[in-house]
Amino acid sequence: PFSLTAAKVWTLLWGVAFVVAFYAFLIRLLGKTLAAIGLIPLVFNPLLVLISTEVLTEASFLTLTFISLAMLEVVENPQNSWKRPFLILLAILSTIVLLREVAIALVAVVVLYFLVRKDLERAVLIIVGVLVFFGAWLFRNLVLVGTPPASQATNLSFLFEHFVTSPAAPIAQEFALRVANNARGYALHAGGMLFYPIPEVLMVEPSGIFRAYYKVLIVAKYVVPVLLLPLLLLGIWRDLKEHVTSFVRIAFIVIYLGIILIYPIHDVRFLLPLLPFFIFYVLLAFRWLRRTWFTAARSLPGVVAVALCCVVAVPNGICLYEIFQTNFQYTSDPVKFNEHLRQVGLVKNMFSKPWKLMGTQIEEKTPQNVVIASALKEISIFIGERKLLELNNGVPVTTFNHYLRDFAVDYLLSTSSWDDFWSYEFQMAESRRFWFEPV
Secondary structure: OOOHHHHHHHHHHHHHHHHHHHHHHHHHHHOHHHHHHHHHHHHOOHHHHHHOOOOOOHHHHHHHHHHHHHHHHHHOOOOOOOOHHHHHHHHHHHHHHHOOHHHHHHHHHHHHHHHHOOOHHHHHHHHHHHHHHHHHHHHHHHHHHOOOOOOOOOHHHHOOOOOOOOOOOOHHHHHHHHHHHHHHHHHHHHOOOOOOOOOHHHOOOOOHHHHHHHHHHHHHHHHHHHHHHHHHHHHHHHHHHHOOOHHHHHHHHHHHHHHHHHOOOOOHHHHHHHHHHHHHHHHHHHHHHHHHHOOOOOOHHHHHHHHHHHHHHHHHHHHHHHHHHHHHHHHHOHHHHHHHHHHOOOOOHHHOOOHHHHHHHHHHHOOOOOEEEEOOHHHHHHOOOOEEEEOOOOOOHHHHHHHHHHOOOOEEEOOEEEOOEEOOHHHHHHOOOOOOOOO
């Protein structure tokens, strides 16, 4: 409890498990050599490294997804006679929806796959498993525990709200505009998924090598996808020809894309689950080219595949170095680092708040039973057992007053937001119910 380090290590272990699961999946379908080659562009991808150190569900979702796909290959192997692979698949599909709602895409395509194969028993077992676990989770939340009055809205509730149309507009029009807007945004990100300097805000004062690479990337992220598109299409075609489980992968990609295009929240991390599929299809295309057009003595496709993976890994390695260097400077001496950024005119809000130092000051100067309100929840893990109320700094004054009263708030954490404006500055000035003393 209250340990960010422990949570990050746990998430990082899930990231490592995903790499292992992806390798096991590739071995099943492509063999050890191509599986090893396929790991190169993945383990150096900055977005994967970032997600594997953020306390989110992406890493665990990716891990369980590719364990499921690997187990499906074992289940469908005619030589397999043992039931354990299906039991593992059943356990994962029954619970993965609790991690990410979008996992319903994986559950749906596997159930549909077994129905098409006329394996009604397995399809029904998966449906029952999902209903049992999801039903138990809802019963626990809504009945046994209950919904807190100030709880955050569920992710699913956002789906049917109006964000890009008026409240009176049909929901079909809302969905259509979301798809168009998200498709434009994701198209730019998808072009750079292999060579992604993500996110730029984590890089301060990048080196000359990185700046030179970034200038090349501006053009390359449009050219490289066009060059790789034929390989991607060839790989999909070969998957359909060679593997009975190809339907599951392709259907999952289509449904997953549909969900993230309709979902009102746009985030580049939603594209990450598509990257391993892209790598798989390109490798599958290389294997077919080698078997069809080249003899064993002329292993040009294999050499090209290795070279391409290294071409991807080197620039991504540069990006990782820049991210690690910036974070090392910040964590070593956040105050000095922030002063340096201001001197050189690089104001980066992400590195302007030394959370650990602030938490130490709060722990030294306040009792343990106080309640603190803050617009930024990052401080919560550095203040021990003190309670933190996440209170948006844009709430109306009446709401501001109600929250301070209802939650018995003792302190406000008022931090600089932009320029010389401070969190809650307007509400504190306008409130007639409370007075505020700086400490």
